[in-house]
Amino acid sequence: RAPTPSAAAELAVCDVRQLLGVLEDRKEGLNRRMRAVLNRDRLRLQHAAQSLQHLSPANRIREKRMQAIRLEESLQAAMERCLEGRKNRLRLYAERLKGLSPLDKLAQGFSHVEDEAGKTVSDIGRIAPGDLLSIYMKNGRALAEVKETSPWSPQEVGKGERDAG
Numbered sequence: 001r002a003p004t005p006s007a008a009a010e011l012a013v014c015d016v017r018q019l020l021g022v023l024e025d026r027k028e029g030l031n032r033r034m035r036a037v038l039n040r041d042r043l044r045l046q047h048a049a050q051s052l053q054h055l056s057p058a059n060r061i062r063e064k065r066m067q068a069i070r071l072e073e074s075l076q077a078a079m080e081r082c083l084e085g086r087k088n089r090l091r092l093y094a095e096r097l098k099g100l101s102p103l104d105k106l107a108q109g110f111s112h113v114e115d116e117a118g119k120t121v122s123d124i125g126r127i128a129p130g131d132l133l134s135i136y137m138k139n140g141r142a143l144a145e146v147k148e149t150s151p152w153s154p155q156e157v158g159k160g161e162r163d164a165g
Contacts, residue, residue, distance in 0.1 A: 106138040124151050 002008035053059055098104060102112060113121040114134045121127055127146050135142045 103138070106136065112136040124149050 002011050106112065112135070114136070115121050115127065116132050118134075121133060127133065127149060129146050129148055131146045133144050133146060135144055
């Protein structure tokens with residue numbers, strides 16, 4: 001019990017300033033907790049949005065397009081390398097064929113001889129005096145009649161060239 005009525009009134013009525021201070025502290029505490037909850041939820045939402053964006057069909061299509069472009073570029077480069085290798089091989093084969101070309105052989109002073117049937121004559125035993133032969137050279141053909149044949153021994157091959165020099 002309060003000694004006086006005014007003291008009793010003081011005890012019955014709380015201090016407004018003190019109450020306002022307590023309310024302000026609690027308000028700040030609630031605000032801090034609400035900001036923390038909002039920040040946590042904002043981070044969750046951002047994470048969910050990033051996950052959703054990563055898994056979205058549009059993003060997957062974009063990634064697949066980029067992968068297809070990379071694969072196409074890789075395939076193009078591989079095809080160009082392969083084509084270049086084939087071109088080099090073709091050039092090599094062309095040079096080899098040129099070396100085997102009958103026309104090149106004719107240009108080097110060789111000739112090609114055929115009998116009347118058009119078969120290549122490479123053996124003296126296949127012809128006889130009186131046979132007609134076609135002799136092909138680099139710039140034309142000569143028709144010749146065999147006057148005589150005489151086989152060479154391996155030692156005689158090239159003898160005329162050695163004697164002339």
